[in-house]
Amino acid sequence: MATSQNYKAQRNTRVRNLLLAIHPGKVPAANLRFTHTFGLGGMALVILLLQVFTGILLRFHYDATPAGAYQSIQFIQNNIVFGQLFRNIHYWSGMFLIVISFLHLLRVFLSGAFLPPRHWNWVIGIVLFLLVVFINFTGYLLPWDQLSYWAVTVSTSMLDYVPLVGQGIKELIRGGAGVGAETLTNFYTFHTAVLPGLITIFLVWHFWKVRKNGGVILPRNTTEEGLKLTDTYPHLVNREMVVALALLAFILVFSLFFDAPLLEKANPAFSPNPAKSPWYFQGIQELLLHFHPVFAVLIIPFLLLAGFTLFPFFNYKNATGKLDFTAATFKPIIVLPVLTGLVVTPVLVLVDEYLLHFQQHTTAIPSWISEGLFSLLFLAGLTWAFVVFIRLKFSKKKIDIVLALFILFTTAYIVLTLIGTFFRGEGMQLIL
Ligand code: HEM
Incomplete structure (x- = not known):
């Protein structure tokens, strides 16, 4: 009995030490209020981790060649146990990540946390947001269906309009004049190695800055009571766990009901009408008109x-x-x-x-x-x-x-x- 209690105590200390490597030991009581941050930064982190997990699972069967990509996605969906579900989770959480990072950006802005001393973390955040958009965009091509092929063709063609360097950048990204095998290799490498690496570096920097700036900004109208310090573990950590579990449950249920789209295999000779870029570039496509x-x-x-x-x-x-x-x-x-x-x-x-x-x-x-x-x-x-x-x-x-x-x-x-x-x-x- 005593040994089992000892074991539990040691385990709790280990968990606490791990979490305190990310958080300070104590935080102001006012910062525990859910409506101050809505847990949005934490949610973005949970989704990123989920993306890594489901992405690795998908990689086991994905074939990054124009001849094999589409079939491998079909194989994952139809022949792998829970393959369709894991693809759905990866697809939808990729979309949610853009929305949630954007809402986090809005929350930061509206609570004035973009002002000094947090200004450089705002800039790091903008870089993170762009990286999140680009990791989504590079993943968009991988199913190699009509939707993804033409969305990437339309989006990369927009670069043609950038004077002097646009066409060069477009060909660099595509690995040639058109969207083909080299484009798929480029996008796959960026999606699964370069961008995850960059996001990890900027994320560590982002979290370090949050701590260096004295934690999350205090809510407006913080009272004397709210300034009092309270133990991060369990008060903040428990709340974070609840938000993470609720988010995971939501993504799971959503992915059970809604399948990620997969149209017919990409056909470079037949462009759908209208050919649209992914939704987050639609604003720019609309401006083009x-x-x-x-x-x-x-x-x-x-x-x-x-x-x-x-x-x-x-x-x-x-x-x-x-x-x-x-x-x-x-x-x-x-x-x-x-x-x-x-x-x-x-x-x-x-x-x-x-x-x-x-x-x-x-x-x-x-x-x-x-x-x-x-x-x-x-x-x-x-x-x-x-x-x-x-x-x-x-x-x-x-x-x-x-x-x-x-x-x-x-x-x-x-x-x-x-x-x-x-x-x-x-x-x-x-x-x-
Ligand atoms: C992958 C994307 C991101 C992740 C995982 C992330 C994560 C976090 C977390 C966990 C926090 C502390 C708690 C919270 O505010 O919820 C935070 C704070 C912060 N984030 Fe982010 N973030 C991301 C993107 C961004 C973006 C796009 C911006 C803005 C351009 C940004 C700017 C900030 C700033 C300035 C703080 C300090 C907020 C304060 O002091 O109240 N972050 N971030």
């Missing part, structure tokens, strides 16, 4: 990404990590850009689709000016009017303006993604 290609695939995404990455460095006077969510101005600064993005984006898409035909009236002007520069300046003018309105009606603080712009552009990109995914049919025509 309205802007000169260089603006759609390079200038606008670059400006947005640079803006999002550099937000923390804008030197906000008196802005501490704790954004004042209780201020009278706070709600409108969130609600107004969401509403504006929801209404104005579809209106602009419709107007451009049915009313404006800029190029027809301005044939003497090069299209990069009429459909690129003019359109961008027009959008910049609208954004400026929006900022003036916020300043006059709600707040002149730089941090509030940045918040509003972040929410506006994020909403606009989500709306473009939804339009591209659900409202574009044959020939990329708008459909209901």
Whole structure:
């Protein structure tokens, strides 16, 4: 009896020591509140681990050649015990990982945790987010069916529009002019070795930074009681376990009901109509229908990404990590850009689709000016009017303006993604 108790005590100490290598021994009580982080960073980690586990299982039977890839996926689904289920889990959790990392990014932003001293962790986070998107994208090609083949063909073709280096980069990624055997080898190597390695490095760096910055930012309105330190083990760890188990249960049930898509085998000679990129690039594909290609695939995404990455460095006077969510101005600064993005984006898409035909009236002007520069300046003018309105009606603080712009552009990109995914049919025509 005594030996078994001794054993249990030793085991508990070992588990605690392992977990305390990641967490500090004690954390402020206020940081245990679920609604402060919603456990989103932890969820992203759980999904990453699940991806590694299911990915290794799939690798045992996957054949990364155009002749064998599709058949090997069929074999996994039909002949391996739980093969279909493991493929479903790997596919769906890959999609959930993008959504959850994005929600984590939003939570970090809205709780002001992107401000110094956490600014470099924000930048590391942006890199992690891009890596998560690219690991998903490289995995997308592997089933080698019509859906994946043409999605990758369409997405990589967008690089053609990047001046000077675009075509070179496209051929480097594809391993040749078209999407073929070399592309599959490249994508497979990136998906199963290069990107997991990079994600591991950035993840370790990310966690180290969270600890170095004194743990997760304190919630706004933290009371004296909330500042009191409490034992990480079991209080925080138990909560994390509950979130992890609930998430795993959700993914399992979802994967039992919904199969990962697999169309007919890739046919390079027959392009489906419409041929669409994966959903997370649909926003860019939609922009391509309205802007000169260089603006759609390079200038606008670059400006947005640079803006999002550099937000923390804008030197906000008196802005501490704790954004004042209780201020009278706070709600409108969130609600107004969401509403504006929801209404104005579809209106602009419709107007451009049915009313404006800029190029027809301005044939003497090069299209990069009429459909690129003019359109961008027009959008910049609208954004400026929006900022003036916020300043006059709600707040002149730089941090509030940045918040509003972040929410506006994020909403606009989500709306473009939804339009591209659900409202574009044959020939990329708008459909209901
Ligand atoms: C694979 C993706 C990611 C994983 C696994 C991950 C994991 C985590 C975890 C576990 C935490 C601490 C607890 C929490 O906030 O939930 C955290 C905090 C943080 N993350 Fe991430 N993260 C990821 C992506 C990102 C992204 C995309 C960003 C933003 C661009 C970001 C920025 C931050 C920052 C600034 C903190 C500190 C938050 C604070 O102090 O409140 N992370 N991350």
